[in-house]
Amino acid sequence: KSVKFATMCTVINGISLETGNWKLETISATRPVLWNISHDWVMYVLFAASLIIAGYGLYRRLSVWRRGVPADRFDRPAERLGLLLRHAAAQSRTVRERYAAVFHTFIYTGFIILFIATTVVMIDHRFGVPIMRGAFYLYFQSLIVDLFGGLVLIGIAIAYLRRAFVRPKKLVYTTESNRILALIFLMALTGFLVEGWRIAATADPWGAWSPIGYLVGGISASMMSVEAMTMAHRWMWWLHAGLVFGFIAWVPYTKLIHILTGPLNIYTARLEPSGKIVKTLDFENPDAPLGVRTLGHFTWKDLADFDACTECGRCTSVCPANTVGKSLSPRDLILDLRNLIRGSGPELAFEQPVVNAVAGTSTESLWECTTCGACMEACPVFIEQMPKIVDLRRYLVMEESDFPDTMQEAITSLETRGHPFRGTQSTRIDWTDGLDIANLADARDAEVLFWVGCGGALIERNQKVVRATAQLLQKAGVRFAVLGREEKCTGDPARRIGNEFLFDMLARENVEKLNGYGVRTIVTSCPHCFNSFANEYPQFGGSYEVYHHSEYLAKLVDEGRLTPKEKLDGRVTFHDPCYLGRHNGRFDAPRQLVQIASRSTVEMERSRENGFCCGGGGGMSFVDEPKDKRVNQNRAQEAIDTGADVVAVGCPFCMTMLEDGINARRGERDVRVMDVAEILLNSMEVESKK
Secondary structure (H helix, E strand, O other): OOOOHHHHOOEEOOEEEEOOEEEEOOOOOOOOOOOOOOOOHHHHHHHHHHHHHHHHHHHHHHHHHOOOEOOOOOOOHHHHHHHHHHHHHOOOOHHHOHHHHHHHHHHHHHHHHHHHHHHHHHHHHHHOOOOOOHHHHHHHHHHHHHHHHHHHHHHHHHHHHHHHHHOOOOOOOOHHHHHHHHHHHHHHHHHHHHHHHHHHHHOOOOHHHOHHHHHHHHHHHOOOOHHHHHHHHHHHHHHHHHHHHHHHHHHHHOHHHHHHHHHHHHHOOOOOOHHHOOOOOOOOOOOOOOOOOOHHHOEHHHHHHHHHOOOOOHHHHHOHHHHOOOOOOHHHHHHHHHHHHHHHOHHHHOOOOHHHHHHOOOOHHHHHOOOOOHHHHHOOOOOOHHHHHHHHHHHHHHOOOOOOHHHHHHHHHHHHHOOOOOOOOOOOOHHHOOOOOOEOOOOOOOOEEEEOOHHHHHOHHHHHHHHHHHHHHHHOOOOEEEOHHHOOOOOHHHHHHOOHHHHHHHHHHHHHHHHHOOOOEEEEOOHHHHHHHHHHHHHHOOOOEEEEHHHHHHHHHHOOOOOEOOOEEEEEEEOOOOOOOOOOOOOHHHHHHHHHHEEEEOOOOOOHHHOOOOOOOOOHHHOOOOOOOOHHHHHHHHHHHOOOOEEEEOOHHHHHHHHHHHHHHOOOOOOEEEEHHHHHHHOEOOOOOO
């Protein structure tokens, strides 16, 4: 009734072994399609019905997206195709987590192979194209398909064990998720039963090429007659078909819709740096919304994000606020917005204030976001959580005047004094004492504008950093100048807090001034200023060549205009500023300076794209956090755990936050926080080369 696998191995791919010699033989390995099945027209009716039901579900989702604000996300198709191949086909972000990577890869690759195999069967059967023949049938349609079907079963088992016993906090535990796992498991299991009973009942001479089905058939043959297996096969075949068609129909009504919306979301992802992702508002149009009040104020891409969510919780697991025990959860934000539509129905949902739906009776969680972008970097389907938080803040700030008092003080200071530091007694030029620093009004031939920034000019500790930077520029013979008292905040704190009107005003004023002076090149030690100039000011007519000071100093070192001599003693670790690293992809220049000016360097566990925020972005520098929930102390502890003697930074906000955190956590150890410019200056034997 069956043929042993050892016997099958004597004839492989049309080649037989006889006394050590190879001899070609003509072999037509195949199997009957739809064996033992009658009335196959019913299958096509069920398939059509499942497509109609699924199509209606997709139409409902699409009709919701179309109610959003237009957004151009289909430009630059070649780049978008590359994103699709890397992150949808190759699953580049999904495989970052080993445990999840294993079971997810098993399941999704198994589905792809099984889909191809089913398509091949139908082409062969319905259109008479002889595909299921010979080597292709043996290697792909039998062996590979069987093995990948087995991987689906293994993947489902691993996923279930993870949910049942490991139970990571970041996941969402619902009955729907369990039903999805059960359905996929049953589809794979019934498929193997159908295959095994066919192999055993027909004594398929090629059955051993399907090892799992062959094993099922062998076990069944020892317990069942051919007649019993034939009858069981027929019933199980229809059950398997019903499960598959039911699965197809069900997908658009569950979180499994991400099978379709995930690739779409990846294809329509932002192509610019994430620091540019916050959109401008049209203040000339009196009907334009100030931020997001209802779902209709989101773009269609924002609405599509809700349906793309896989509920994996990776965004929440990397969120600095959530990590230290605060209430903000980027995952729950997205799911609350999705559930608002599905629970109330699109018509009612589009009339309700969104803030109440995502924040309940308190908006506290919206003010815990540091806008670090870690959530977006972690998301495998490129959901944009952070900009939605900023949009919700805009509504609260500009329409409701509802935001934390200390943030209000920063905004008031920005409006009246041009900087957010309400209590400071310093002026914009105090840091220049003893240095011969030219003012741009008197040095219009300067090749570089050194933009000092509010944090550099007005915070005493950071004044040492901008002095070090200026001294390095002088020693390298760079003709630079500053705006001095004319300099105002770029508006970054205002935009991230949610006062877009104030940001708009400051940006236009700064652009007019810079363009009036004919500025072409800007160097700044503040990543937030860097981001504003590089990504946001071009929308206001300000296009400049912008360098973070670490980039420009590294360039001077490469050109031989700065020559380090003495190396800093002790071990140094570098903390990536979010608005330099993750938001703008600048990781190497500051590390280059640290490495050439230090004897020993070490990386923190979370670094580069996966770096952890200092806690100062998004206006959080102006908020007094609970003592047991401070992001800066969490990051400081991670730096201390490396054994570093010096924590290197490249941002005035990081300097302030990490110095505070280090002082709170270092104990008896002597751990210093230094900017990369200070480290370079300390190591210098300068040769000025003009």
